[in-house]
Amino acid sequence: MLEAENVCFTLDGKPLIKEINLSFRPGVLYGILGPNGSGKSTLLKNLSGIWTPTDGTVKWNGKPLLTRSRKEISSTISLVPQNPQVHFDFSVEEMVRMGRYPFGSKHCEKETEEALRTVDAWHLRGRSILRLSHGERKRVYIARAMITESPVLLLDEPEASLDIRHQLEIWILLRKLVEKNKTIIVTNHDLGATQRFCDEIAVLNHGVCVDHGKYKNVMTDQCLLNVFGVIESSNSRSMAFDPPTNLNLTQHSPRQKLLEKH
Amino acid sequence: MARRLTKTVPALILLLFVGGIFTLISGAIPFEEVRQGAIERIFGQSTLWNPLLDERLPRLLVLICTGASLAVSGAVLQALFHNPLASPSILGMSCGGSLMVTVAFFLQWQTKYPYSIPLAAILGCLITLLVVYSLSKRNGTVQISTLILTGIAVSTLLLAIQGAITYALRDHWQLIQTLTEWEAGSTSDRSWKHVHMQMPITIVGLFGCWTYSREINILALGEEEAKNLGVEVEKVRWRLFLCVALLTGGALAAVGLIAFFGLVLPHVIRKLFGPDSKNLIQLNMLVGSTTLVLLDLFLRVFEIHSFSIGNISTILGGVFFLALLINMSKETGEAQYA
Numbered sequence: 001m002l003e004a005e006n007v008c009f010t011l012d013g014k015p016l017i018k019e020i021n022l023s024f025r026p027g028v029l030y031g032i033l034g035p036n037g038s039g040k041s042t043l044l045k046n047l048s049g050i051w052t053p054t055d056g057t058v059k060w061n062g063k064p065l066l067t068r069s070r071k072e073i074s075s076t077i078s079l080v081p082q083n084p085q086v087h088f089d090f091s092v093e094e095m096v097r098m099g100r101y102p103f104g105s106k107h108c109e110k111e112t113e114e115a116l117r118t119v120d121a122w123h124l125r126g127r128s129i130l131r132l133s134h135g136e137r138k139r140v141y142i143a144r145a146m147i148t149e150s151p152v153l154l155l156d157e158p159e160a161s162l163d164i165r166h167q168l169e170i171w172i173l174l175r176k177l178v179e180k181n182k183t184i185i186v187t188n189h190d191l192g193a194t195q196r197f198c199d200e201i202a203v204l205n206h207g208v209c210v211d212h213g214k215y216k217n218v219m220t221d222q223c224l225l226n227v228f229g230v231i232e233s234s235n236s237r238s239m240a241f242d243p244p245t246n247l248n249l250t251q252h253s254p255r256q257k258l259l260e261k262h
Numbered sequence: 263m264a265r266r267l268t269k270t271v272p273a274l275i276l277l278l279f280v281g282g283i284f285t286l287i288s289g290a291i292p293f294e295e296v297r298q299g300a301i302e303r304i305f306g307q308s309t310l311w312n313p314l315l316d317e318r319l320p321r322l323l324v325l326i327c328t329g330a331s332l333a334v335s336g337a338v339l340q341a342l343f344h345n346p347l348a349s350p351s352i353l354g355m356s357c358g359g360s361l362m363v364t365v366a367f368f369l370q371w372q373t374k375y376p377y378s379i380p381l382a383a384i385l386g387c388l389i390t391l392l393v394v395y396s397l398s399k400r401n402g403t404v405q406i407s408t409l410i411l412t413g414i415a416v417s418t419l420l421l422a423i424q425g426a427i428t429y430a431l432r433d434h435w436q437l438i439q440t441l442t443e444w445e446a447g448s449t450s451d452r453s454w455k456h457v458h459m460q461m462p463i464t465i466v467g468l469f470g471c472w473t474y475s476r477e478i479n480i481l482a483l484g485e486e487e488a489k490n491l492g493v494e495v496e497k498v499r500w501r502l503f504l505c506v507a508l509l510t511g512g513a514l515a516a517v518g519l520i521a522f523f524g525l526v527l528p529h530v531i532r533k534l535f536g537p538d539s540k541n542l543i544q545l546n547m548l549v550g551s552t553t554l555v556l557l558d559l560f561l562r563v564f565e566i567h568s569f570s571i572g573n574i575s576t577i578l579g580g581v582f583f584l585a586l587l588i589n590m591s592k593e594t595g596e597a598q599y600a
């Protein structure tokens with residue numbers, strides 16, 4: 001179990017997150033909601049051990065995460081960053097293979113192919129990462145996180161820049177990974193998708209966790225008003241996101257098989 | 263890519279071999295005479311000085327080590343700073359090493375301790391790299407523009423200090439001549455002393471970079487990404503800084519200042535063969551050695567005595583650097599108006 005105990009993070013004297021106390025259980029898909037600048041990405045970077053909390057502790061199975069080696073942390077927690085900067089034209093395949101670094105294995109062709117096919121990016125394998133659109137790049141980063149086979153996946157706005165089809169596929173994939181007892185934490189801005197796919201949510205505002213629990217219990221009109229400054233109308237929830245229940249992915253049958261496998 | 267590499271690597275080895283053979287056989291004294299003297303020396307029939315064994319062979323080895331060192335250190339720095347403009351000369355490492363070597367010459371350390379020159383050069387390179395890196399870091403990240411400007415500022419400061427020292431020594435004309443020849447990147451009069459000074463350092467530096475080639479690839483994605491993927495960023499970066507200082511310092515001590523060599527070659531090779539460090543390191547070793555051997559051969563065959571290998575490299579590299587800057591600013595402009 002991943003736990004944040006009184007986690008605070010300050011940058012240049014400005015507190016970005018304050019006293020976050022959250023527990024993330026295996027087999028649960030968590031959504032982190034909050035306005036821009038509320039500390040969602042900062043929380044993920046602290047949970048993944050990339051940033052060291054200025055106060056408090058992140059624990060994995062009861063032990064402080066940062067006492068482990070970087071390789072151990074990376075084989076436990078994998079982060080899909082929001083908008084990573086790439087400076088050199090690595091190929092998609094090279095990028096995904098880097099995910100296997102903590103395991104020391106250089107030969108991972110099978111795993112790479114499987115991960116890329118799952119996110120519908122196998123056809124991009126030879127392309128330079130610099131020449132991909134934001135959405136395609138996002139899928140490659142998700143494939144790289146999957147190849148680590150880590151029990152905890154953190155995704156920072158995974159659906160941003162993705163078209164509707166790929167958004168749905170990513171959510172379905174995350175649900176399948178949760179069924180395999182993975183802990184998945186997703187930050188996003190889509191209330192409809194969060195309500196539909198996440199088991200539990202946490203709401204951040206000004207770096208503070210204002211509430212957490214089941215969507216229907218947390219996301220009340222009062223919470224929407226306090227955090228986002230709006231009240232959700234009765235029909236906007238269904239307008240925001242209502243994917244077809246019998247989603248047809250038969251156009252890409254190998255991918256569907258892989259999705260089902262995961 | 264793999265097919266291109268399987269053709270390129272043997273072609274480069276062949277070119278280096280041919281260049282090496284010509285370096286060994288070309289010279290004022292006829293080769294037949296030189297060969298005879300070398301055979302007699304090898305079989306203990308003579309103890310006379312031999313141009314092949316005492317001049318051309320050590321010169322060739324120094325050229326190979328220097329070319330490989332500068333090109334590989336440039337490639338590693340570009341990946342570490344994820345910046346195609348990073349190189350030992352742009353980051354001020356060459357100036358730092360050069361200043362320390364000038365101080366070592368001034369204090370006459372080389373007469374008592376022959377290895378003081380490479381040690382001074384390595385120390386100068388390492389300290390300068392750490393200073394430039396620390397000054398360029400803002401909020402845990404190194405900005406490209408800040409890095410280049412800091413490198414230029416530190417280089418200017420170090421050159422001014424070096425200029426002041428050499429000006430104060432203007433009456434010691436022998437020392438000034440030694441320093442001038444060394445600073446110009448001269449390859450004449452290289453002996454086994456230079457090979458002994460440089461070769462072990464080069465082997466250690468190259469081996470270190472080769473060992474960390476996977477980490478170099480991941481570090482090229484940025485510090486946070488490298489941590490995310492499991493690289494012990496601080497530890498690996500320190501070790502690679504040390505390897506780069508060994509390579510640059512060793513080359514600086516053996517041959518002198520060869521500016522821009524570590525900028526141009528890694529940049530061109532990355533464009534042609536991609537950014538994978540494993541390929542980049544072996545290709546930079548081969549291309550760097552071959553280019554320096556052929557450049558030296560060109561100067562010797564055409565008897566160009568007015569220019570040293572360092573002068574030629576600086577002129578060609580400077581033109582390339584300007585072209586690169588213009589191209590980058592054009593690309594930025596096009597991106598803004600796109």
